Amino acid sequence: MRRLLFLLLMGTGIVSAQKTMQLSEGQESPSASLKEVAWIEGSWSGEAFGGTAEEIWSAPLGDSMMFVFRLVNDNKVSFYEVGHIQQLENSLILQLKHFDGNLKGWEDKIETIDFKLVKLEKNKVYFEGLTMELVDKNHMNVYVLIEENGEAEEILFAYSKKP
Known part of the structure; x- marks a missing residue:
């Protein structure tokens, strides 16, 4: 399978996409806590x-919410x-590593x-190049800006909560 690389652009505002955002040059991440993304x-x-x-996400504990993701084809x-x-000082950062099968x-x-926090709304969190929104208690959308072969594309992961 082709490797997917996350695009971390240095730009301002929304970058060639409708749902993901970037910090402006010199802009710092806003204050936030894990309680605000516990959903x-x-x-x-x-x-x-x-x-x-x-994706499987843990509850906040030890200043972090851990997750694992897998794609099965x-x-x-x-x-x-x-x-x-991770709670980093008075803000949040999403960090990950990739592994093959x-x-x-x-x-x-x-x-x-690393995806720095850009903006936080009720039931919606914007990290640089990655947005998560709770549609309702059983559905979550994750939008990720991905670069492949020099092209940037925003990909939607429309999730349902498993019982």
């Missing part, structure tokens, strides 16, 4: 990239992500993909 907790699944995408894991939303890391062992 993300749960087990979510949906279709993406021709397969099944699944043709009954085989295409890739995993492991990460967290055999748990071989994509990033160097000390490298993470």
Whole structure:
């Protein structure tokens, strides 16, 4: 499967997409707490990239909410992500690492993909290049700005909460 790389653009406002945002140059992340994004907790699944995408999020604990993600195509894991939303001083950051189906890391062992907080609304959180919105108690949309072959595209992951 082709590798997906998250695009972290240095720009202002909304970047070639309708749902994701970027911090302006010199702009700092706003104040926020994990309590304000605790609605993300749960087990979510949906279709993406021709397969099944699944995310499992923990409740806030120890200044973080951890998650795991997997994409399954043709009954085989295409890739995993492991990460967290971390309380960092008075704001939040989403950090993750990618792994192939055999748990071989994509990033160097000390490298993470970081998404700084841009804006927070009730039931919606904007990180740089990644937006999460609670549609209702059983549905969540995640929009991710992805770069592939020099092209940027916003991808929707429409999740349903698993019982």
